[in-house]
Each structure stands twice: as C-alpha cells, then as structure tokens.
Amino acid sequence: MNRILVIAEHDGKKLNPATAKAVSCALAIGGEIDIAVFAADAAAVAGSAAKLKGVKRVLNIERAENAHQLAAALAPQIAKLAKDYTHLLAPSTTFGKDVLPRAAALLGVQQVSDIMKVVDAHTFERPMYAGNAIVTVKAPAMPCIVATVRTASWQACSEDGHAEITAAGTDAAIPQHTRFVELKADVSGRPDLQSAARVVSGGRGVGSKENFAVIYKFADKLGAAVGASRAAVDAGFVPNDLQVGQTGKIIAPELYVAVGISGAIQHLTGIKDARTIVAINKDPDAPIFQVADIGLVGDLFQILPELEQELDKL
Ligand SMILES: Cc1cc2nc3c(=O)[nH]c(=O)nc-3n(C[C@H](O)[C@H](O)[C@H](O)COP(=O)(O)OP(=O)(O)OC[C@H]3O[C@@H](n4cnc5c(N)ncnc54)[C@H](O)[C@@H]3O)c2cc1C
Structure with a gap:
C-alpha cells in the first residue's frame, strides 16, 4: 500500500492553502496520507491540517529549530521520516521548491517536479518548455518518490476530515550553516498572490x-x-x-x-x-x-x- 507524507506549508499560525492542493494530489495517488507539521509550536496549524480530507495522521515535529521553516533545517528531518513512506509531497511553491530538492538529494533520488496529473502511483504528468509540452514521467519506487505538486493544477481538498494528531520527532542532525536572521514580509493586507481569486x-x-x-x-x-x-x-x-x-x-x-x-x-x-x-x-x-x-x-x-x-x- 502507498504511504504518502505531505509536508505542510505554514507561517507558524496558519496552514497555507497550497497544502490542501498537495493533499488532493495525494488522494489521486491513493493510499494512507499523513501530514508533517514542522514548527516550534504546531498546535494551530495541526488543527487545520487534521481537517483535510483523507488525512490519517498529522505528525507534529516540534523543535526550536523548526520555528522559521528553514529548508536547510527541515530537509534532514524530512529525509529521516521518509523511510516509512512511499511518497513525499510538497506544494510547488517557493517553500516546496526550496525544501524538497534538498530532501531528495539526501535520499539520493531525483525529484519529480510540478505534478499536474497522476497517471498511477509511479507515473505523473508535468509541464516542460514553459508549459508548451506535457511530459509523462515514471519514477522508480525505491527508496521513495519525492515530488512537488503544481498548485495551479489542483483544487484544494475539502475540510471534512478528522485526522489523529500525534507528536513525532527524528534524531536528524540539523546543520548549523544556515540560521534565521530576519523576515521582511509584505504587510499590505492584500490577498496572497499565489492563492488569490x-x-x-x-x-x-x-x-x-x-x-x-x-x-x-x-x-x-x-x-x-x-x-x-x-x-x-x-x-x-x-x-x-x-x-x-x-x-x-x-x-x-x-x-x-x-x-x-x-x-x-x-x-x-x-x-x-x-x-x-x-x-x-x-x-x-x-x-x-x-x-x-x-x-x-x-x-x-x-x-x-x-x-x-x-x-x-x-
Ligand atoms: C528564461 C526566461 C524566463 C523568463 N521568465 C519570465 C517570467 O517568469 N515572467 C515574465 O513576465 N517574464 C519572463 N521572462 C521575460 C519575458 O520574455 C518578457 O520579456 C517579459 O514578460 C516582458 O514583460 P512586459 O510584457 O511587461 O514588457 P514588454 O514586452 O515590454 O511589454 C510592455 C507592454 O506594455 C504596453 N504598453 C506600454 N505603454 C502602455 C500604456 N500606456 N497603456 C497600455 N499598454 C501599454 C506595450 O504595448 C507592450 O505590449 C522570461 C524570459 C526568459 C528568457
């Protein structure tokens, strides 16, 4: 059976809607779906993730280093979790494009990028040549399929789920070469470009x-x-x-x-x-x-x- 781990995207308070689109892709692959929430305090985000359709468990991976969603800190932890899964998914956003290739490299696999459509659990359609051609790619099952999900191609899944929320952790060593300094974010109050109607x-x-x-x-x-x-x-x-x-x-x-x-x-x-x-x-x-x-x-x-x-x- 497929076991799929979706990496939650969030800002420490709110789950980004792109995660629900990655879950839709996981539903199309089929199997048991878990969501990993990396945070210093995962409670609020995990509550939203637990409502996503078809999700079995939400794994809260709480540690101080996870407070700022640094790809360098998350990737080794994701790679450790991957041993229990057949698929690792994240939305193809700035966050997913940053963190997932690092996890794929640590696992020694090539990433499948921008899944638009699931043909079967190992075969996917993705755009190439600036979207002018659609290529069908087949990924080897071992050790794990690592893929980003093209959010524009998927609707968000519904929020009628009741997943179990559980604490999880890994003994992954976190590299010290990258540290959080400051976040300069747009405070305009306008809708988010990636998810705006x-x-x-x-x-x-x-x-x-x-x-x-x-x-x-x-x-x-x-x-x-x-x-x-x-x-x-x-x-x-x-x-x-x-x-x-x-x-x-x-x-x-x-x-x-x-x-x-x-x-x-x-x-x-x-x-x-x-x-x-x-x-x-x-x-x-x-x-x-x-x-x-x-x-x-x-x-x-x-x-x-x-x-x-x-x-x-x-
Ligand atoms: C590898 C690569 C990646 C790229 N990635 C991107 C990308 O991600 N996104 C992107 O946008 N581009 C990208 N580009 C650049 C792209 O090729 C174009 O150069 C760019 O999109 C042009 O931007 P523009 O339409 O604003 O400018 P222009 O092509 O210069 O067009 C300006 C338009 O404004 C109109 N205009 C001027 N004044 C007025 C006025 N007063 N009222 C009404 N209309 C007016 C003109 O008629 C003209 O049509 C990429 C290029 C390469 C090679």
Whole structure:
C-alpha cells in the first residue's frame, strides 16, 4: 500500500492553502496520507491540517529549530521520516521548491517536479518548455518518490476530515550553516498572490515604480492581489516576489487582469490556468490579446480610472 507524507506549508499560525492542493494530489495517488507539521509550536496549524480530507495522521515535529521553516533545517528531518513512506509531497511553491530538492538529494533520488496529473502511483504528468509540452514521467519506487505538486493544477481538498494528531520527532542532525536572521514580509493586507481569486498585474507599460500606484489602487478596488511581469520586476517597479510566470509564480486565479503586459510566452506560462483573463494594452497586436477573454485596447492610464468609476457605480 502507498504511504504518502505531505509536508505542510505554514507561517507558524496558519496552514497555507497550497497544502490542501498537495493533499488532493495525494488522494489521486491513493493510499494512507499523513501530514508533517514542522514548527516550534504546531498546535494551530495541526488543527487545520487534521481537517483535510483523507488525512490519517498529522505528525507534529516540534523543535526550536523548526520555528522559521528553514529548508536547510527541515530537509534532514524530512529525509529521516521518509523511510516509512512511499511518497513525499510538497506544494510547488517557493517553500516546496526550496525544501524538497534538498530532501531528495539526501535520499539520493531525483525529484519529480510540478505534478499536474497522476497517471498511477509511479507515473505523473508535468509541464516542460514553459508549459508548451506535457511530459509523462515514471519514477522508480525505491527508496521513495519525492515530488512537488503544481498548485495551479489542483483544487484544494475539502475540510471534512478528522485526522489523529500525534507528536513525532527524528534524531536528524540539523546543520548549523544556515540560521534565521530576519523576515521582511509584505504587510499590505492584500490577498496572497499565489492563492488569490483575483489578480491585477502590471508590466513594463506601467512605466515606473511611482506609476505602479495605479495598479495597487485598481487591485484594491477589486480586492485583488498584485502581480507583475519580469520586465516590471527587473526595472525595479515592484519587488521580485510579485513576479508571475515561468521564473516567478504560477497562479490560477478566477480573474487575471494584465495591464501593460505584452504576453510573452514566459509570462503566459504563469497564468495558463487563470479562469478569465482581461488584457489592457495600447498595442492591438500585443500577443496577450490572443489568450485574453476580454481585451481593452488603449492607454492604461485612461482605462483604469474609467473602470474604477464603473466599479464605484456597482
Ligand atoms: C528564461 C526566461 C524566463 C523568463 N521568465 C519570465 C517570467 O517568469 N515572467 C515574465 O513576465 N517574464 C519572463 N521572462 C521575460 C519575458 O520574455 C518578457 O520579456 C517579459 O514578460 C516582458 O514583460 P512586459 O510584457 O511587461 O514588457 P514588454 O514586452 O515590454 O511589454 C510592455 C507592454 O506594455 C504596453 N504598453 C506600454 N505603454 C502602455 C500604456 N500606456 N497603456 C497600455 N499598454 C501599454 C506595450 O504595448 C507592450 O505590449 C522570461 C524570459 C526568459 C528568457
């Protein structure tokens, strides 16, 4: 029987919704599912993890070194836990992409990245060439299959479970070469880009860091998260963690509004699974219009205020 361990992603207080998507992938693989919560105090997160559908046990691995979710600290502990499991899964987020390859290296296996679909317990579909091709990969069963789950391809599982919560631990030695110094996090109060239902992204066409205020204002009107193209990030208009695309975040919002973004293939890779795409661009031949459900041709500095006025009327 498959025994699957899903690594919980959290901030010490709340379980990240990406974990429920990784559990959906585990359900598709089939077997007994456990979730590992690495924390200094796991109680709050474990309570949420225990409600995820189909989860048998939540393992609380509490120790002081787990307070800040450092990949270097978690990976040796995950590798030790892996001996009891056929599969190790984590969401393909910044967290999962950081921690799981390290665990795979310690186990001496190649990681399967970005599972979009489960064919069988050892065979998976994943995107390649910026999402332009889907490859079917078969992973050897021994010693353990280590895989990240493409969150845009999976719905969160339901929360009607009643898993047992149990303390667990490992005797893994934690390397001392990496230590937590400081966390600088966005305190905007806007929705999280990776899990938001609505996202407004700005591109090079926005023109400057100061001009990005129009994107933030419009996003706030919609209750949306803010994203950006790589050109906007590289130009210093916004921080790097707002980048959407092949080398940024892969997202699947209900609504994606691309403002002053041309629609390069590397950007489109990040929004393939968005439900409705609205594009605002002054160039009628911009490639973004080929994928947009709704296209508005014109100057963004004129169109956004007009849209805001219309939203105010609702
Ligand atoms: C290996 C690799 C990885 C990459 N990864 C990513 C990635 O993860 N994400 C990503 O986004 N890109 C990525 N890129 C870069 C990508 O190829 C493009 O260069 C980038 O997406 C372009 O960003 P942009 O659309 O904002 O800029 P541009 O292509 O310069 O487009 C700007 C658009 O704004 C429009 N515009 C200008 N002024 C206005 C106005 N006033 N009103 C309305 N419209 C206006 C223009 O008509 C134009 O279409 C990657 C590239 C490589 C090689």
